[in-house]
Amino acid sequence: MRDYNHYLGLVNEAIENIYYPSQPAQLYEPIAYTMALGGKRIRPVLTLMSCEALGGDPMQAIDAAVAIELFHNFTLLHDDVMDRAPIRRGKPTVHTRWNDNVAILSGDTMLTMATQTITRVDDAVLRPMLKLFNKTAIEIYEGQQFDMDFEQRHDVTADEYIKMIRLKTSVLLGCACKAGAIVAQAREEDADAIYDMAVNLGLAFQLQDDYLDVWGDPSTFGKEIGGDIANNKKTFLLINAMNLACGDDAAELRRWLACSDPALKQDKIMAVRALYEKLGLKELSRKTIEDYSLKALKLLGEVKMSVESHHSFENLINKMVNRKK
């Protein structure tokens, strides 16, 4: 079992070798641009790690790994159109640099490229791989739709939020790990346990995202603190606050939610953060993250793998959940 950077190197090399036809340029340039933006590449790395941990040759899982990264980047591309996001990984998003139509059509193309790439796996594992991949894709669309629905609702529960982020972000981590297990032709119990492990890791990861937006250290976080608060984003924290706040606290929260004055942005961030703290959400948030990562570690313990592999995954879980950015 090698370290993260070893797998990352394999993944990056494979991504650099993706072939893009030269014409139509407006179709393929945005795809090459998107794939070159980088990112942590956590999903394809998980696929290779999982394959090797379960006794497979990680290079046999490279197509599945690249397919999942292509798919992930397709979802970001279309999500950025839907969210009108101007920036992704420090660069203009595709719909900003080109236009909406280019973003829609390049995204469609990436989805089919991802499907073509996943199809390159061996005959022996083709059907379970397609089944996992397509099922995961559908779940992710459902998660994105729930996320958009939630923005229009005022009665979202914390359970609904967890269900939404499970669909929108966690199942793809599960898919990444299980894809590696499928290539390794692992026992079904192991494939399922490593899937569940990654789903729990994904939940912890997403809640950590929500946490860092509020209590992250501006010097290490990499983006502005408080963006979710400023934009009234329905995070784990805001949803819990809306459900828990009573009396004056509820009135104050409502007042800040109604305020979009840019001049009051810092005041809003400070006030809402103070409210979160008063409501005990900093502790609830840490505890929930801790619970999901403990669950991930427990599930990891159920998967038969070498001590060394186990250790690598354990490190990764701890790193992802305790990350500062």
Next chain:
Amino acid sequence: MRDYNHYLGLVNEAIENIYYPSQPAQLYEPIAYTMALGGKRIRPVLTLMSCEALGGDPMQAIDAAVAIELFHNFTLLHDDVMDRAPIRRGKPTVHTRWNDNVAILSGDTMLTMATQTITRVDDAVLRPMLKLFNKTAIEIYEGQQFDMDFEQRHDVTADEYIKMIRLKTSVLLGCACKAGAIVAQAREEDADAIYDMAVNLGLAFQLQDDYLDVWGDPSTFGKEIGGDIANNKKTFLLINAMNLACGDDAAELRRWLACSDPALKQDKIMAVRALYEKLGLKELSRKTIEDYSLKALKLLGEVKMSVESHHSFENLINKMVNRKK
């Protein structure tokens, strides 16, 4: 070999039986709405016809047929967003009735549903089917991009236009026929010939579309005559006119292209049509349609099938190419 309506009945029944989860409603309702809009269902009918003509059981091809219709409707859904089209088959388009985000995400979901559906074919034909389906999808995106590129260009040649419509519309008819051949486990020569037959049929069909917009009979055409002219749509006719017109004709054409005054719409349609006729484009258009349908008939002759099946395809080609709407 049964008639068109027999296959259409099988297709419509299968489409009615597609399962849509109830939640999230905003994701699945637009898909059910789109699939219920109907249409000629020419592609899935071709799949069943082709399968039966080549010795297969058409019901074994029903998943492939439905997958291709799902895929086709996904492309219409996303194209309508890109083209800002308000109406499709007499009803508001999804992005008009809901919104752009709903249209983007429902479309993505339809694409993955199509891929899931195509995957239901037998193991023996899974790989060639996926290869055909994914390759066709990529070609269609390329065609759509070329179509959008052409709207910004003034030097498009007739050959480029034919290449574009081959990608954007004809290869899916080819795919529909070849999918039936693959399920029937037909000989490769037959599968390829029926593919080429359908591609030529598709070219004739699309050129007939361009023709009917200008010279169709308003009482049978079903939509307003002259829409392409009014919108400066780069059809086979306009592209040829731009390349062939000289002197005063060229100046007149340019003048009308620059005119978007709604009050002059009928004048523009009459004038541009007269110019097309003066340039011999009515005859060129009929001759080109004739050439592609003759080529389709010739290729049909190369496919080994019963006299009865041959006759059914021949009828279909003649009907599609001589249609009035």
